[in-house]
Amino acid sequence: MNTQLLTNAQIVTPSAHFTGSIEIDNGVIAAIHKDKFYRDGHDLKGAWLIPGCIDIHTDYLEKELHPRSSASFPMPFALHFLDARAASCGITTVFSAISFSDNESKGRNFEQAICMARQFDEVRGSLLLRHFLHARIDPNTHALLDHLSDMALLESLYMVIFNENIPGERQYSLNQQIEMRMKEHGTSWEVTRDKLLAQIQEAREINHRHLIYEAFKDKCVIGSHDDTTVAHILEAHASGSVLAEMPTTLAAARKAKELGMWVCMGAPNYYRGGSHCGNLACVDAMEEDLVDILCSDYHFPTMLGSVVRMIDEGMSPSKAVNMVTLNPARLLRFDEEIGSIAVGLKADLVAFQSERSFASVTSVWVEGVCKMAADYTEKARPLTGAINTIESHTL
Incomplete structure (x- = not known):
C-alpha cells in the first residue's frame, strides 16, 4: 500500500477551514485529522492545502500553438509546456478551448480545429495533469453540419x-467591430460596415443550436458564451x-441564475477589478451572488490569485476555494471523484503560500502523486561576478 501523510497544513474543505493533516492511501484521501500534527509526516509548514483547481476554460492552448501569427509549434511541444504552466499555478484539471468555426479573419476553420483536437x-x-477539450462552436454556420460526427468521436x-x-453581437458592438476590422484590413468605414452587415444578415438566418445539443447531450456539458441580453440567455437555456x-x-x-444555470466568470476579470474589454465586472456580479465558478x-495564475484576494477581502476560505474546485466539479459531474477534500475522493491537491497577495504554489499532487514541488524558502544567490565589475573593452 502506498501511504502518505501530509501534516501541518491549513486545510480547506467545502464547509470548513482548519489546521490539520491528511492521510493518502493509493491515491485516495483516507483520513482527515483536524488539529493534529505528525512528526513523521510531510510537513507543509502551515501552507494552505486545497483540492486541485479545475479550470473549465483556458485559451492558453492556441497561444502555445501559435504565439505569433507567423510562428507555430507542434501539439506535443505546446501541450507539454501548457501542462507545466498549469501545474505551477495549482491547476490539476484543465479544459483547453478550441474554436470550431469558419472565421477567415482569424484563420480558423473546422478541418484545422478537428486536426488539432x-x-x-x-x-x-x-x-x-488531467486534460480535456472545451469546444467553442459557432452555431451560425452551415459548415458545422459536415463535422458534427467527427467531433462526437x-x-x-x-x-x-x-x-x-x-x-456586433455580445462582446463587441458593431462600431467596435467596424473599427477593429478597418485597422486589420485597411478598408474604409463604409466598405467595412457594408461587408459586416452582409455577414450579419447571413449569419442570423442560420441557427444550429438544436442540432449541436442533440449531437452532444449525452456526452458533454453544454453552455453558452458571452450572453449579453435576457433573450440570449433564454435561447441558450432552451437549447x-x-x-x-x-x-x-x-x-x-x-436571468441565468433565475433559470438555475451555472454562471462562470473569468478570474482575470476578478483579480484585475474589471473586464479587459469593458463588459460586466466580476466584482459587480459577485455583489449579487451571481457567480458560481x-x-x-x-x-x-489568477485562479489561485483570486482565491487569495477573495479571502483577504473577507470571503470564507471554503466559499472562495469552492469557486475553483467543488463548483466546477459539480457542473462537470466530477464531484464524486475530485473537487473537494473528503474521505474517499482522489487526492488531487495543491499546497500554496499566500504572503504577497497572490499564491506561491509549493506542491501539486494528482491522485497522490507529487507532480510539482517548489521551495521558496531558499532564495537564489547572486552570481559571484557582479555585472559592474566586468571590464569594458573598446572595439
Missing part, C-alpha cells in the same frame, strides 16, 4: 459551448445550456 487526444495521456471533448460569432460562461451584463447573469480564461 485529434492531436490533443493523442498527447493528453502522457502529461502531468473526440475522446477528450467534454464541454461544448455555443460561441456565436455574429459581428440545452446549463452554463452561462462570462455573461457580459448583469441582466444576463441574473471562476476560470482562468487567458491567465492561469
Whole structure:
C-alpha cells in the first residue's frame, strides 16, 4: 500500500477551514485529522492545502500553438509546456478551448480545429495533469453540419459551448467591430460596415443550436458564451445550456441564475477589478451572488490569485476555494471523484503560500502523486561576478 501523510497544513474543505493533516492511501484521501500534527509526516509548514483547481476554460492552448501569427509549434511541444504552466499555478484539471468555426479573419476553420483536437487526444495521456477539450462552436454556420460526427468521436471533448460569432453581437458592438476590422484590413468605414452587415444578415438566418445539443447531450456539458441580453440567455437555456460562461451584463447573469444555470466568470476579470474589454465586472456580479465558478480564461495564475484576494477581502476560505474546485466539479459531474477534500475522493491537491497577495504554489499532487514541488524558502544567490565589475573593452 502506498501511504502518505501530509501534516501541518491549513486545510480547506467545502464547509470548513482548519489546521490539520491528511492521510493518502493509493491515491485516495483516507483520513482527515483536524488539529493534529505528525512528526513523521510531510510537513507543509502551515501552507494552505486545497483540492486541485479545475479550470473549465483556458485559451492558453492556441497561444502555445501559435504565439505569433507567423510562428507555430507542434501539439506535443505546446501541450507539454501548457501542462507545466498549469501545474505551477495549482491547476490539476484543465479544459483547453478550441474554436470550431469558419472565421477567415482569424484563420480558423473546422478541418484545422478537428486536426488539432485529434492531436490533443493523442498527447493528453502522457502529461502531468488531467486534460480535456472545451469546444467553442459557432452555431451560425452551415459548415458545422459536415463535422458534427467527427467531433462526437473526440475522446477528450467534454464541454461544448455555443460561441456565436455574429459581428456586433455580445462582446463587441458593431462600431467596435467596424473599427477593429478597418485597422486589420485597411478598408474604409463604409466598405467595412457594408461587408459586416452582409455577414450579419447571413449569419442570423442560420441557427444550429438544436442540432449541436442533440449531437452532444449525452456526452458533454453544454453552455453558452458571452450572453449579453435576457433573450440570449433564454435561447441558450432552451437549447440545452446549463452554463452561462462570462455573461457580459448583469441582466444576463441574473436571468441565468433565475433559470438555475451555472454562471462562470473569468478570474482575470476578478483579480484585475474589471473586464479587459469593458463588459460586466466580476466584482459587480459577485455583489449579487451571481457567480458560481471562476476560470482562468487567458491567465492561469489568477485562479489561485483570486482565491487569495477573495479571502483577504473577507470571503470564507471554503466559499472562495469552492469557486475553483467543488463548483466546477459539480457542473462537470466530477464531484464524486475530485473537487473537494473528503474521505474517499482522489487526492488531487495543491499546497500554496499566500504572503504577497497572490499564491506561491509549493506542491501539486494528482491522485497522490507529487507532480510539482517548489521551495521558496531558499532564495537564489547572486552570481559571484557582479555585472559592474566586468571590464569594458573598446572595439
